[in-house]
Amino acid sequence: MSDESQSFLFVHRAVRGAWARCDALMHDVLQRHPYPAALQALLGDLMIACAMLSAHLKDGSTLTLQLRGSGPLHLAMAECSAAGHIRVYADYDADRLHPQLSFMELLAPAQMALTLEHEGQSYQGIVALHEQGLALSLEDYFLQSEQLPSCLLLAHRADRYAGLLLQQMPAADRDQADEDFRYARLLAQTCRDDELLELDSSSLLQRLYHEDDITLAPPQTLSFHCRCSRQRSLSALLSLGAADLSHLLMERHGRIEVDCELCRQRYHFSSLDLSEHLQAPDSLQ
Ligand SMILES: [Zn+2]
Structure with a gap:
């Protein structure tokens, strides 16, 4: 049982990647907010994708993925910091949800926004959603916004969610980099869902790329952690x-x-807690 992400790098190819798997995290999310069954798989996939994309972040950075649509699901959001702190949220119309709704029926027409925050600065990119789901929407995003070919695999079964991400790295020899990425993607596409869900990161990479040298970064523990605080509420x-x-x-x-x-x-404030601010309007700002 684990909730972890891990980044990795091909030593001799212009490709990097990330892996993530969560066993308990979705359970933690649902304990706080029992999202309907029709949304759980999408929220779990969004959480895993966000965790993998965050595996390469610099310390202090946070990445947020948002899907905004005009279907029954108005907003789905996952956020992950470089420290592995994750939060997930959805805003939806419960009366219009049912388990048979496809990705596009839930959201369409919809956009995906990816926001990167670092040291008080934020950068946001937006793309239209790909009708075949989250993984292809993200691949589109990286190709369009960053000219980075990417490959994303996502799988889930019960409470377990797992994923694998590959991204081409910028390289002087673009043809060679393209060839490296094609090779890595082709092998990734042989990965079955049960392998993604059952194998740990090194076994999975060994299974897919046994002829390659790959450096794995230390694993990052993922946990639910909200950025709210009593001070922010105040x-x-x-x-x-x-x-x-x-x-x-x-x-x-x-x-x-x-x-x-x-x-x-829930944060409680009494008259006593607020009295100093009420008596001294100058301190309000
Ligand atoms: Zn909170």
Whole structure:
């Protein structure tokens, strides 16, 4: 049982990759928010894809994948930091969901946004979704936005989700790099779902690329961790301004609750907690 991601590099080819597998993480997500069965597979795949794409991030960076559509699923989001902290969220119309809906019926017409945050800066790229699913949508994204051919495999069974990602690296000899990537992708496409789900990273790479030298980075543990905090919730309340906040406190009989949509953590604030801010409007900013 593990929740891990791991990046790897072909020593003699212009290809890098990442692997991820989660056994307990989806269970943690569902305990906080029991998403309907019709959405669980997509959210799990999104989580694994995000974990693999984050395996190459610099320390302190965070990657967010968002699918936004006008079908019953309005928004599906997964976020993963370089430290392996993951959160997942969906906003949906429960009355219009049923388990037989295809990827495009859930979302269409839809866009995928990929946001990279690093040291206070953020960069976002957006593409239309590929009608055949998340993996091909991401392959499209990297080809269109970054001119990087990519190959993404995703599989799930019950609570276990797994994936393999290959990406061509920029190289002086583009023809050779193209050939390296074609080779790696061709072999990856021989990987069966049960191999992806059952084998650990080194056994899987040995099975697919036994003739190649591959360097595996140390594994990264993945865990559910939300970026919300009492301080952030307080800042959100203070942004209402002293007058509105006083009014809200009165309406709620001196006790305000702030819920985090993403992890369902609830933060309580009493009149006493907020009193110093109400009496000193200058401190509101
Ligand atoms: Zn939260």
